[in-house]
Amino acid sequence: MEAFARETLPNGLRVVVEPIPHVRSVSVGLWYGVGSRHEDSATSGLSHFMEHMFFKGTARRSAREIAETMDRVGGQLNAVTTKEYTCIYTRVLDEHFSLGLDVISDMALRPRLDEGDLEKEKGIVLEEIKLYEDTPDELIHDFLARTMWDGHSLGRSVLGVAAAVKQFDRERLLGFYNAYYRPANMVLAVAGHVDPAAIREAAAAAFAGLTGGSSPPAGGTPQRVSRREVRRKDTEQVHLAVGAPGVPLEHPDMYTLQLLSMTLGGGTSSRLFQQIREERGLAYSVFSYTGSYCDTGLLGIYAGVSPEQAAPVLDLIREELASVARQGVSEEELERAKDQVKASIVLALESTSSRMSRLGRGELLLGRILETDEVVARVDAVTLEDALRVARACLDPEGLTVCAIGPVDSDLAPT
Numbered sequence: 001m002e003a004f005a006r007e008t009l010p011n012g013l014r015v016v017v018e019p020i021p022h023v024r025s026v027s028v029g030l031w032y033g034v035g036s037r038h039e040d041s042a043t044s045g046l047s048h049f050m051e052h053m054f055f056k057g058t059a060r061r062s063a064r065e066i067a068e069t070m071d072r073v074g075g076q077l078n079a080v081t082t083k084e085y086t087c088i089y090t091r092v093l094d095e096h097f098s099l100g101l102d103v104i105s106d107m108a109l110r111p112r113l114d115e116g117d118l119e120k121e122k123g124i125v126l127e128e129i130k131l132y133e134d135t136p137d138e139l140i141h142d143f144l145a146r147t148m149w150d151g152h153s154l155g156r157s158v159l160g161v162a163a164a165v166k167q168f169d170r171e172r173l174l175g176f177y178n179a180y181y182r183p184a185n186m187v188l189a190v191a192g193h194v195d196p197a198a199i200r201e202a203a204a205a206a207f208a209g210l211t212g213g214s215s216p217p218a219g220g221t222p223q224r225v226s227r228r229e230v231r232r233k234d235t236e237q238v239h240l241a242v243g244a245p246g247v248p249l250e251h252p253d254m255y256t257l258q259l260l261s262m263t264l265g266g267g268t269s270s271r272l273f274q275q276i277r278e279e280r281g282l283a284y285s286v287f288s289y290t291g292s293y294c295d296t297g298l299l300g301i302y303a304g305v306s307p308e309q310a311a312p313v314l315d316l317i318r319e320e321l322a323s324v325a326r327q328g329v330s331e332e333e334l335e336r337a338k339d340q341v342k343a344s345i346v347l348a349l350e351s352t353s354s355r356m357s358r359l360g361r362g363e364l365l366l367g368r369i370l371e372t373d374e375v376v377a378r379v380d381a382v383t384l385e386d387a388l389r390v391a392r393a394c395l396d397p398e399g400l401t402v403c404a405i406g407p408v409d410s411d412l413a414p415t
Contacts, residue, residue, distance in 0.1 A: 005196035012183035026192030027356035029089035038216035045160010152222035182213020189360035238406030246297025307414035328388030
């Protein structure tokens with residue numbers, strides 16, 4: 001049984017702590033329930049832009065001083081923005097926990113949001129968007145989400161669009177910050193060599209002056225679209241993505257779908273890897289993945305192929321999905337997938353950063369922490385009948401969303 005300490009402070013901030021006595025590091029994360037799905041066309045990319053601005057200095061420290069403070073103690077400081085949350089996090093030696101908390105609380109409580117910094121950061125983010133546009137093997141996944149959830153905010157890119165970013169100003173950032181980067185929409189997660197009582201006291205002192213806030217609107221549940229979209233681009237490869245319906249977070253079939261994904265394209269022994277790469281030599285990179293959000297999800301498949309092989313590879317993917325939907329998977333495949341998933345869960349426990357992330361995401365998105373034994377038990381409980389039932393519900397080859405970036409036409413024929 002894992003030991004977690006959970007408490008909600010008087011100002012609404014949720015604090016979750018996992019003490020790990022045998023390590024010497026501490027990971028601290030500030031989690032906000034705001035991401036790209038909470039934006040509209042005028043604010044597309046604002047959550048990601050706010051993440052950047054947290055690093056541009058505070059009322060107490062310049063951007064350079066923030067960096068030098070962490071480097072001086074060998075600490076790591078970073079942040080991430082996703083479709084449904086933003087996180088600022090640090091990892092330090094246990095003896096420097098107070099400093100690490102002071103730095104990220106300073107960034108959260110007193111960001112400068114200076115107009116001059118804002119204009120410079122616009123240039124940086126616009127270059128980041130251009131870089132992303134030149135990275136089709138990453139861009140294709142956003143293209144797939146945008147096509148699957150056409151018109152819904154969940155399909156928006158985390159980076160945003162250049163036209164919106166160019167219009168950001170301090171007033172808009174302040175309004176966004178004051179609404180959503182507040183205790184009612186925040187979680188402080190800590191994992192490592194710490195005392196939960198001391199963490200509670202330190203958090204109460206660090207965030208005593210911060211109150212209020214609310215959760216942003218999520219735009220309702222998206223409706224999935226099944227169609228084919230091609231973006232013509234002069235690349236050496238065609239970047240192909242196939243999307244099937246998935247399930248939301250905490251859905252009873254979430255782990256069943258993960259196991260199906262693992263069997264299809266989760267490793268070098270998976271069906272698609274063996275069929276497309278090893279047996280036919282049609283691709284270097286081919287894999288599958290799942291994504292689960294508060295109200296929906298997807299199963300995605302990616303392959304990078306030569307233009308003349310795009311259509312044949314899509315046919316192979318459809319055939320494999322149809323086979324699994326008809327017959328399910330073998331007992332050997334299911335057990336191998338279970339071992340792979342459980343290994344990834346257990347290996348993540350060796351990192352205080354991974355443990356902190358589990359705490360933060362669980363509390364923020366689910367309102368509870370999933371213990372390792374519970375997750376492993378849910379994985380072990382999946383049967384062959386479950387796998388067949390979920391495969392039939394999700395892997396219909398006629399209901400797929402297909403996207404491609406590269407020198408092909410709408411039929412995936414080379415151009």
